[in-house]
Amino acid sequence: MTHKFILVVEDNPDDEELTVRALKSANVANSVVVARDGAEALDFLFATGAHAGRDVAALPAVVLLDLKLPKLDGIEVLQHIRSDERTKLLPVVILTSSKEQEDVVASYRLGTNSYVRKPVHFKEFSEAVRQLGLYWFLLNESPPAC
Amino acid sequence: MKSAWIANLSLHAKIRAIVLIVSGAALLGGFAALLAFQTLSSWTTIASRYETMAAVIGDQTSAALEFGQPEAAELVLASLRAETHVMAAAVYDARGTLFARYLRPGEQDTLKTPPAEPGRQRSERGELLVFQPIQSGGERIGTFYLRSDMEQVRQWVRINVVIMGLILLAVGALIPLLSGWLGRSVSAPVAELASVVQAVSAERDYSVRAQKRGDDEVGRLIDGFNDMLSQIQARDSAIARAQEVLEQRVQERTAELEASNKELETFSYSVSHDLRAPLRAMDGFSQVLLETRAAELDDEAKHYLQRIRLASQRMAELIDGLLDLARISRSSFERDRVDLAVLAAEIVRELRARDPEREVELAIAPTLPAHADPRLVRAALSNLLENAWKYTRRRAHARIELGASQQGGETVYFVRDDGAGFDMAYTRKLFGVFPRLHSEREFEGTGIGLATVQRIVQRHGGRIWAEAAVDKGATFFFTLGPAEKRSLSA
Numbered sequence: 001m002t003h004k005f006i007l008v009v010e011d012n013p014d015d016e017e018l019t020v021r022a023l024k025s026a027n028v029a030n031s032v033v034v035a036r037d038g039a040e041a042l043d044f045l046f047a048t049g050a051h052a053g054r055d056v057a058a059l060p061a062v063v064l065l066d067l068k069l070p071k072l073d074g075i076e077v078l079q080h081i082r083s084d085e086r087t088k089l090l091p092v093v094i095l096t097s098s099k100e101q102e103d104v105v106a107s108y109r110l111g112t113n114s115y116v117r118k119p120v121h122f123k124e125f126s127e128a129v130r131q132l133g134l135y136w137f138l139l140n141e142s143p144p145a146c
Numbered sequence: 147m148k149s150a151w152i153a154n155l156s157l158h159a160k161i162r163a164i165v166l167i168v169s170g171a172a173l174l175g176g177f178a179a180l181l182a183f184q185t186l187s188s189w190t191t192i193a194s195r196y197e198t199m200a201a202v203i204g205d206q207t208s209a210a211l212e213f214g215q216p217e218a219a220e221l222v223l224a225s226l227r228a229e230t231h232v233m234a235a236a237v238y239d240a241r242g243t244l245f246a247r248y249l250r251p252g253e254q255d256t257l258k259t260p261p262a263e264p265g266r267q268r269s270e271r272g273e274l275l276v277f278q279p280i281q282s283g284g285e286r287i288g289t290f291y292l293r294s295d296m297e298q299v300r301q302w303v304r305i306n307v308v309i310m311g312l313i314l315l316a317v318g319a320l321i322p323l324l325s326g327w328l329g330r331s332v333s334a335p336v337a338e339l340a341s342v343v344q345a346v347s348a349e350r351d352y353s354v355r356a357q358k359r360g361d362d363e364v365g366r367l368i369d370g371f372n373d374m375l376s377q378i379q380a381r382d383s384a385i386a387r388a389q390e391v392l393e394q395r396v397q398e399r400t401a402e403l404e405a406s407n408k409e410l411e412t413f414s415y416s417v418s419h420d421l422r423a424p425l426r427a428m429d430g431f432s433q434v435l436l437e438t439r440a441a442e443l444d445d446e447a448k449h450y451l452q453r454i455r456l457a458s459q460r461m462a463e464l465i466d467g468l469l470d471l472a473r474i475s476r477s478s479f480e481r482d483r484v485d486l487a488v489l490a491a492e493i494v495r496e497l498r499a500r501d502p503e504r505e506v507e508l509a510i511a512p513t514l515p516a517h518a519d520p521r522l523v524r525a526a527l528s529n530l531l532e533n534a535w536k537y538t539r540r541r542a543h544a545r546i547e548l549g550a551s552q553q554g555g556e557t558v559y560f561v562r563d564d565g566a567g568f569d570m571a572y573t574r575k576l577f578g579v580f581p582r583l584h585s586e587r588e589f590e591g592t593g594i595g596l597a598t599v600q601r602i603v604q605r606h607g608g609r610i611w612a613e614a615a616v617d618k619g620a621t622f623f624f625t626l627g628p629a630e631k632r633s634l635s636a
Contacts, residue, residue, distance in 0.1 A: 012423050012427075014423065014424070014426065014427030014430070014431075015423055015426060015427070018426065018427070018430040018431075021434065067419070068419045068420070096419070097419040097420075097422040097423060097426075098419050100414075118422070118426060119426075120422055120425045120426050120429055120458065120459060120462035121429060121459060121462075122426065122429045122430035122432075122433040122434075122455075123433065125426060125430065126430075
């Protein structure tokens, strides 16, 4: 088992910083990888493009995936993750501002493990991220790598 | 019944019947007149012949009468034997005594005294009686009497009747053929027109045409009918064209609507996602400053940071309110039976849980049936009850009422409170987005709630209005469109 980490897919630098800060308070901050758009996230997961040469088998404990992203949006990233044998079982949590019904339905239909709406209130937001980090990073048992 | 039976006969049968009846009547009438005339003329001919005969015999017997020789007179009379129809003849002298006589074999003797003599001839019981005065030197010396049967006339009539009957039979056989043939020229075009009319009305095929045969009334009827068919066809195609154009227009409009709906969705999505992110940063980094730099910040700086945080949270509420309002306009709409009293009870439970210390008396009607979209009507009711809850906050013992009344055949629901109320001069602004009648300092709020309620009521085809006075409370009335009546009667 290699080094355990969380992949955060987030294009907004403010949200990125707040997310990382919240994860830091849960003591998982040192193991956070950030991808700033959907394409980069897939490049990282499948070791292509800028991430060529990375060990594909080293998957994150959980992907915190925003929906509104440049290039490929979160729904498309989720679709790619679920349609590839290597990442089919990878835990994915949608972490987004949207509470649109269709986003929630589409995300669950494509097999997200969870859907969390980012609260505007920072205390609530950092608490939500902290709990997500704790649960998925420390508590949850990852699926065996296939 | 009988007239209906006649009315249902085909035109062709009617024409044949008319020709048969009219020509039969004409023939019979003509024959009857002819027969009467023939009978009369044959009677007259025979009568005048017997008169001539009587005159001749009178002359021949005058000498015998003058000289008193009845044998000679009887000899003359015996010549009447050749006339088989003469039944009897006699000669009387001037005194009326029988002088000489002739009897057809088998006839009885009735000639002893002369019969009455009303004229030179007369008919009696189908027999002809002829009287002829016998004269000599200008003096009447006796009378000749002759009686004849009218078997000849009867024979005449018989022969005539037979001949006429035969003619009638021949003509009678010809008339149906003729009337059939001639009548068909009248009835056939009408029958053809009728079958075309039937075909048109049965198959809705306006492209068929009746064929014209002549320029008579039927011909003009067919022309008119064909003309009408052409007009219908032209109108049909015009309607079809117009419908096509309309359909196309509807499709275009639908596409435009879908596009603008899509745009609105994209817009709402962007608002929901993009406008919130900066707020999170404002709130988040203010909080981070308060947490990590608390020692370096004085109270004023901390206060301003708190103000930034509150403002960003309020903006988030406004965004959510606007999104809710937008969602109401484009969400699906389906009426169902709902009980507003049940919905209200649920909402009030939530309100009480939020403010357990408040004393609010709630008077909700036992049942308030409505035919409305359950999700939307719940949102509207929730807004109204929350408002009532909010604006009665300063009352130690507040009262909120929910009920309905029938006004002009429609159900009017109302939510009444005894809270802060408002000045009726500003009702115009009540249902707009953002304008508020109370300052944020007095009562918090986004100014979107009543706009949302109004939008929901409007989607139901209903109306909403309010009555209020400052510090006397407010009452909001609303209807839910015409369909609510059905659910009440059901």
